[in-house]
Amino acid sequence: MLEIENASVSIEGTPILRNVELTMPTGAMIGLVGRNGAGKTTTLKTLIGLLVPQSGKVRFDGADITSTSPHRRAALGIGFMPEDRRLVPDLTVRENILVPAWAMRLQDAEKRVDWIVDLIPELGPLMDRYAPQLSGGQQKLAALGRALMVGRRALLLDEPSEGVAPALAERIGEILSNLKTEGLCVLISESNDHHVADLLDDVFSIERGQVRRLEH
Amino acid sequence: MSILTIIFVDGLGYAAWLFLVAVGMTLIFGVMRILNIAHGSFYAFGAYVCAILIGRWFDAGLPSIGAYPIILFSAIVVGGLLGLLLQQGILKHLQRRDEVAIVLATFALFLILDDTILLVWGTDAYPAFQPYADLGTIDISGIPFALYDLLLIALAVVIGGSLWFLLNRTNYGKLLIAIIHDPDMARAIGVNVDRIFPTVFIIGAMLAALGGASSAPKISVAPGIGVDVIILAFAVVVIGGMGSIAGTMIGALMVGFGRAFAVYLVPELELFVIYAIMTAVLIFRPQGLFVRPAARKI
Amino acid sequence: EVPIQIGLVTHLSGAAAGPFGIPARNGAELVIDAINNGQMPAPYNTRGMAGRQIATTLLDEAGSPARIVTEVRSLVESVKPQAVIGFVTTGTCLAALPVLEELKTLTVLSTCGTPRVFEDNNFHYVFRTSANVTMDGVTAARYINNRMPELKNYAGINQNFAFGQDSWRDFNLAMKGLKPSLSVSLEQFPTVGAGQYGAEISALLSKRPEVTFSSFFGSDLEALVYQLVPRSLQRQTQLVFSTGETAMFRLGNRLPDGAIISGRGPYGVFARDTELNRWFRSAYEKRYGDEPTYTAYHAAQAVLGLKIAYDHAAEKKGGQLPDTEEVMADFRGLEYEAFGTKVRMSHDKGQQAVTESAIGVYRFDRETGRPGVTDVTYYSADCVNPPDGTKAVEWLSAGMPGAKCD
Amino acid sequence: MPRSPLSVPAAATLGLIAFAAMAFVIPPNGITLLLFSMARALVVVGLLVLLRAGLVSFGQALYFALGGYTVGFLSLHFGITDGFLRVLIGALAAAALSIGLGFLLRRYRAIFFAMLSLAFSMILYGLLVRSEALGSTDGFPVGEITWFGWRPDPAMERYVLYGIVLLFAWATCLGVDAYLRSALGRLAEAIHDNEVRVEYLGVSAEQIVHVKYVLAAALAGLSGALMALVIGHVDPNMANWTNSGEMVFVLILSGTGSIFAPFVGSIAFEIIHAGAMHYSPQAWRIILGAALLGTIMFVPGGLWSLFGRFRRPA
Amino acid sequence: MSTILNVMNLEKRFGSVSAAKNINVSVAEREIVAIIGTNGAGKTTFVNMVTGWLAPTSGDIRFLGTSIVGRRPREMTQLGLCRSFQVPQVFGSRSALENLVMAAAVAERSGLSLFSDPFTEERVTRCEMLLRDFRIGDYLHRKTAQLPQGIRKLLDIAMAMIAMPKMLLLDEPTSGVSIDEKLELMDIVMGALKAREVTVMFIEHDMEIVEKHAARVLAFFEGGIISDASPQQCFAHPTVQTHIVGEGKVSARLKKGGVQDA
Numbered sequence A: 001m002l003e004i005e006n007a008s009v010s011i012e013g014t015p016i017l018r019n020v021e022l023t024m025p026t027g028a029m030i031g032l033v034g035r036n037g038a039g040k041t042t043t044l045k046t047l048i049g050l051l052v053p054q055s056g057k058v059r060f061d062g063a064d065i066t067s068t069s070p071h072r073r074a075a076l077g078i079g080f081m082p083e084d085r086r087l088v089p090d091l092t093v094r095e096n097i098l099v100p101a102w103a104m105r106l107q108d109a110e111k112r113v114d115w116i117v118d119l120i121p122e123l124g125p126l127m128d129r130y131a132p133q134l135s136g137g138q139q140k141l142a143a144l145g146r147a148l149m150v151g152r153r154a155l156l157l158d159e160p161s162e163g164v165a166p167a168l169a170e171r172i173g174e175i176l177s178n179l180k181t182e183g184l185c186v187l188i189s190e191s192n193d194h195h196v197a198d199l200l201d202d203v204f205s206i207e208r209g210q211v212r213r214l215e216h
Numbered sequence B: 001m002s003i004l005t006i007i008f009v010d011g012l013g014y015a016a017w018l019f020l021v022a023v024g025m026t027l028i029f030g031v032m033r034i035l036n037i038a039h040g041s042f043y044a045f046g047a048y049v050c051a052i053l054i055g056r057w058f059d060a061g062l063p064s065i066g067a068y069p070i071i072l073f074s075a076i077v078v079g080g081l082l083g084l085l086l087q088q089g090i091l092k093h094l095q096r097r098d099e100v101a102i103v104l105a106t107f108a109l110f111l112i113l114d115d116t117i118l119l120v121w122g123t124d125a126y127p128a129f130q131p132y133a134d135l136g137t138i139d140i141s142g143i144p145f146a147l148y149d150l151l152l153i154a155l156a157v158v159i160g161g162s163l164w165f166l167l168n169r170t171n172y173g174k175l176l177i178a179i180i181h182d183p184d185m186a187r188a189i190g191v192n193v194d195r196i197f198p199t200v201f202i203i204g205a206m207l208a209a210l211g212g213a214s215s216a217p218k219i220s221v222a223p224g225i226g227v228d229v230i231i232l233a234f235a236v237v238v239i240g241g242m243g244s245i246a247g248t249m250i251g252a253l254m255v256g257f258g259r260a261f262a263v264y265l266v267p268e269l270e271l272f273v274i275y276a277i278m279t280a281v282l283i284f285r286p287q288g289l290f291v292r293p294a295a296r297k298i
Numbered sequence C: 001e002v003p004i005q006i007g008l009v010t011h012l013s014g015a016a017a018g019p020f021g022i023p024a025r026n027g028a029e030l031v032i033d034a035i036n037n038g039q040m041p042a043p044y045n046t047r048g049m050a051g052r053q054i055a056t057t058l059l060d061e062a063g064s065p066a067r068i069v070t071e072v073r074s075l076v077e078s079v080k081p082q083a084v085i086g087f088v089t090t091g092t093c094l095a096a097l098p099v100l101e102e103l104k105t106l107t108v109l110s111t112c113g114t115p116r117v118f119e120d121n122n123f124h125y126v127f128r129t130s131a132n133v134t135m136d137g138v139t140a141a142r143y144i145n146n147r148m149p150e151l152k153n154y155a156g157i158n159q160n161f162a163f164g165q166d167s168w169r170d171f172n173l174a175m176k177g178l179k180p181s182l183s184v185s186l187e188q189f190p191t192v193g194a195g196q197y198g199a200e201i202s203a204l205l206s207k208r209p210e211v212t213f214s215s216f217f218g219s220d221l222e223a224l225v226y227q228l229v230p231r232s233l234q235r236q237t238q239l240v241f242s243t244g245e246t247a248m249f250r251l252g253n254r255l256p257d258g259a260i261i262s263g264r265g266p267y268g269v270f271a272r273d274t275e276l277n278r279w280f281r282s283a284y285e286k287r288y289g290d291e292p293t294y295t296a297y298h299a300a301q302a303v304l305g306l307k308i309a310y311d312h313a314a315e316k317k318g319g320q321l322p323d324t325e326e327v328m329a330d331f332r333g334l335e336y337e338a339f340g341t342k343v344r345m346s347h348d349k350g351q352q353a354v355t356e357s358a359i360g361v362y363r364f365d366r367e368t369g370r371p372g373v374t375d376v377t378y379y380s381a382d383c384v385n386p387p388d389g390t391k392a393v394e395w396l397s398a399g400m401p402g403a404k405c406d
Numbered sequence D: 001m002p003r004s005p006l007s008v009p010a011a012a013t014l015g016l017i018a019f020a021a022m023a024f025v026i027p028p029n030g031i032t033l034l035l036f037s038m039a040r041a042l043v044v045v046g047l048l049v050l051l052r053a054g055l056v057s058f059g060q061a062l063y064f065a066l067g068g069y070t071v072g073f074l075s076l077h078f079g080i081t082d083g084f085l086r087v088l089i090g091a092l093a094a095a096a097l098s099i100g101l102g103f104l105l106r107r108y109r110a111i112f113f114a115m116l117s118l119a120f121s122m123i124l125y126g127l128l129v130r131s132e133a134l135g136s137t138d139g140f141p142v143g144e145i146t147w148f149g150w151r152p153d154p155a156m157e158r159y160v161l162y163g164i165v166l167l168f169a170w171a172t173c174l175g176v177d178a179y180l181r182s183a184l185g186r187l188a189e190a191i192h193d194n195e196v197r198v199e200y201l202g203v204s205a206e207q208i209v210h211v212k213y214v215l216a217a218a219l220a221g222l223s224g225a226l227m228a229l230v231i232g233h234v235d236p237n238m239a240n241w242t243n244s245g246e247m248v249f250v251l252i253l254s255g256t257g258s259i260f261a262p263f264v265g266s267i268a269f270e271i272i273h274a275g276a277m278h279y280s281p282q283a284w285r286i287i288l289g290a291a292l293l294g295t296i297m298f299v300p301g302g303l304w305s306l307f308g309r310f311r312r313p314a
Numbered sequence E: 001m002s003t004i005l006n007v008m009n010l011e012k013r014f015g016s017v018s019a020a021k022n023i024n025v026s027v028a029e030r031e032i033v034a035i036i037g038t039n040g041a042g043k044t045t046f047v048n049m050v051t052g053w054l055a056p057t058s059g060d061i062r063f064l065g066t067s068i069v070g071r072r073p074r075e076m077t078q079l080g081l082c083r084s085f086q087v088p089q090v091f092g093s094r095s096a097l098e099n100l101v102m103a104a105a106v107a108e109r110s111g112l113s114l115f116s117d118p119f120t121e122e123r124v125t126r127c128e129m130l131l132r133d134f135r136i137g138d139y140l141h142r143k144t145a146q147l148p149q150g151i152r153k154l155l156d157i158a159m160a161m162i163a164m165p166k167m168l169l170l171d172e173p174t175s176g177v178s179i180d181e182k183l184e185l186m187d188i189v190m191g192a193l194k195a196r197e198v199t200v201m202f203i204e205h206d207m208e209i210v211e212k213h214a215a216r217v218l219a220f221f222e223g224g225i226i227s228d229a230s231p232q233q234c235f236a237h238p239t240v241q242t243h244i245v246g247e248g249k250v251s252a253r254l255k256k257g258g259v260q261d262a
Ligand SMILES: Nc1ncnc2c1ncn2[C@@H]1O[C@H](COP(=O)(O)OP(=O)(O)OP(=O)(O)O)[C@@H](O)[C@H]1O
Pocket: A011, A012, A014, A016, A034, A035, A036, A037, A038, A039, A040, A041, A042, A043, A083, A191, E145, E146, E147, E148, E149, E150, E151, E176
């Protein structure tokens, strides 16, 4: 559904990604593993449109979205969770989760919020707190909730289990792998693959900006 | 006591003017993090265009009542055109630059626009006194007050109220907050930042022009009227806590009452009132009256 | 033949340009052109200055005194003018004069009315062809005391800068000097360019002074008038606008009838009806479509004074171009009939002029639609100016001793 | 650490010699321009020092005016004519005031720092405007200048002053460079990045800002004092915010890449200004504004970065 | 061994949220203690209180016998109590090397040294070596704002370590650090700290690391400490097992005892 075709990305003139090929089929959960600085975040940002490749293409359902702006990609149903959470401090967790719905005028926003809280009950008591009042891991959950609001078709999660207690990380892994049965494709970048390793359908490894599909 | 009533009305009148002058700056700073010095030029342009149109209106012998819509009209036209031009032509390209560079860019625009006024309209002053004089006065505590000033108070309340409601009570306002905090992330979750920024800038510019246009009938529109406005607006915005509409309103009231008291009781202090209030507020609230929470850092 | 270079310094931008700077430039340029073409009425109808054409370089006086110092220096160092004429505001002229003096440049101040020019300095190259600001306050005080013998109190609203403060101080001292029992009910010093005078007007309305003196000028004066008239302040207090003469044509029927107005000397509507004045007025109106106000007269008479000095000096040299010292020798103590009145360079080693003054009551003629003055009183120079060698403030504080009024 | 080919002290000394030599070749109005540029550059160096910590002051005119007025006041009321002494006292007066105000200002950052400093400068402005004894808005002349009892003849006076200004500029470069390279200077820059970390390194961010603030104020005082001698007159506009704005303007024009940048920027500013005044006396600010805007948009690193392109490796 | 840190009846409330309830801990010199806990259990809050970032609502904290409640972070650093951060705190516009050199210079400061240039050859070499040990030799001269998250994390720890304080608190030193680096990193860090006899408390979500490096584990849950014991005992605690450690692969791998399988 979502794919990168032979893309090369540089930031401020420094080449970071080289000829990346990556395919995320519908209903699959894909892992992207690599060391620090390998280029995981860069790959995800390319997929969501915050970075534009110098060459190569990004496709969604076969359509070329290489130069589509991020907010249009979000409207296509591609949800993104950044590694550093980036919640809006002046808004409550509920509002943070609702921002995309407002921006894109989603009709089923409230229903979706309920569904998200069902999925991650830990969020329940936090919904009316302001973002800075959450612990690091709690913020991570809220950011995941926000990504779920947008991600109807695809989820791009940058190190979702970083800083999350193992018991919870495992549960999240299971939740995500259940989502794929609903026709969602999920891309998880991990520097630390073991929480979800068994649930992945496909694993790509990334090293110094080069992506390689691992036999699985 | 009657003297207190008079001070109250005068203070309110000055506060309304200050608020009208400052609110556009607050809005633009609040949403775009741009401290817009060219605000003073928008104010001046609004005043010039309004004064000239009103002058033409009365020269043509048209009825006085028509002059009031002209005030709104000139604000919308000036703010719309200048705002669009500057945002699209210049500020858009500076989005990722640091704050100092952007402030200085607006300072440069201010220099350019201010002299453009001189080139276009010369050094003469333009009067537009009719709307002020024609509304007449009303006695409060035995002193005649211009109805026009009371009208400005109402205008300030309406504008302040609706902006506050928009920013704090609607989802649109919360979207703005999301953009303020992190434009890139906002994009990634579906917010069309590239449309909202120009919109806000234009609204801010219109408000600045409205400040000028609504002052035009009270003053004589002459070169240099934009300069002092900048500092006044800055000060009020800072007192309020950058970007807060309610804060700007309270800041304007504090300065307005402070100034009215000074004029009555200690005229020598008139010049210092605004700085004294600003300093006092910042000493007790280093970030102004209404502070936004910062992201949790550690 | 090389023309005589003149630097003309006046406000071309900023708040003082409209009321003062531009009229001054117009007045000077009008007379310079007329001199160059030999079109002035007799006896000044000789072509040029000492027979030479005059070339002018303009310099904007707006901005800080510090600015003007650089600009004047670079003007003098690059253009090397024989003389510099102009200066309206006191801050800029006080800062620039030491530089002009240092560069040995003959300087003719047209307005710049602060007494400090000669009281605090001992300039050799500086001349001033108009009387200083002290005359404004004294004239107003004498006139009011004549008209309102029963007066008990008065108030002032003046801009918060040197000119406003000086004007108020002089007026105040003169009033006290004339009638020590008077009391001040209110003193306001709004910021220059404030534009919002609601509270000040309320304060005046509630304190009810019998007289309100203001040295406001330009757009500040207009704003004050626009705001006070609808609130009927003019009915409660006798308004006195010491620079009102500069604004009367612009304000027209908005300036309330009955307000006392003056300019610094008998210029504009107060000018003596001479052939020179008629020529100046009509030429000015023809060229600029505007009535000349007092700074226009000031600048024009500065140019005229310089021409006379040059012509005299050249005559003595048999038509040769005189040097600066020779011109100055003829300029000192000069007395000449200018466009509004007679200029007498009798003070401060003959470098400072005194003139008579004029004041009157504003009356807008509804039939002709033209502003005018009634009850005009002229005060002789020795009545409203301190005697030579006396400091203005000391003279005023002492009750104006030695004043010769007729 | 990127190394530039010359150390700052060496470059400053070369600059000193070069500028001194210029006195023999350029016309008098060139000297005037350089005098202004050099004297103003010092306050801009102070602003640069502040900006390195992310602080922008819209109130540097406070210390600039204080330095200038001190110079004038010393001669007006105490009859002190010695230029050197007056300049030193001017700078010290600024430093002394900044030590006091610093206790308050060091708590503020970003726009709040800028505006509070502006407020203080405008309070001084208001006081000066209200003070008739000091000439109100007219100001007053600073009077005769001597150097250790010697009064150069008028023709020489400006050249002597030029030499003195150059010496102060040279000393400033050396001192500020040493400061910026010290741990104290670098920590101050780090405050801009991350105050939390500075605090956890065990130092007080506020104290570091305070030191920086005093240094910048002293430079502003020095600059104002020299400027007063150069102009020969002081007036309240020295304290007005538009003056502060102009200083920040010069800083942005200069760029913050080097402590020499303000000197280059300041000279450029004077040249642009003089040119603008000459070619369009009624609308010179359009040219000035356009120059600034052009710099910001097309030369983001300021004029200095143009040199850097040739001189410095990354 | 004498007590270095003694926390008594510590409470912290944020409005209605109780982030620390009745915390009592005492840590002996040279002890190495791990802190585990659910997200939002109060681990970071605890560290924040001990290092002076937050003031406790009530209770007492004693460091080397003196109460430190109400002291600022910088005073704690001066007393010899340092920390690292869950979210890396580095100087973004400086290079990694400059960051560390600055930290080192401040740590070693004596009197006037603040006025001298911190970039002495000896110090630079030393810092370079440490950074290479931390596997970030490739990034020495890059602005840290541009560094990958994981590298910033490593730098953050290096900056906390270089002072070699009496006691060091590490807040999730390994989260975001990739698997092959983090085990090695902890070996390096802990090795160095042990050699210098530094007392360490570290918050950790990776139980392998906890087990390997800590002799004692504090398990936080809903603001309180539910277990204070050896790793084995702690992991066996039923609440710890269900809410913190989990039953899945991690523990499976732990049970296999395989640490070197990365
Ligand atoms: N703004 C930038 N300028 C220059 N280089 C950059 C910039 N941002 C990232 N890089 C470089 O791009 C490379 C890939 O970084 P990226 O953030 O994608 O790594 P990552 O795999 O996500 O690492 P981590 O697991 O630590 O988050 C790194 O070498 C980094 O230094």
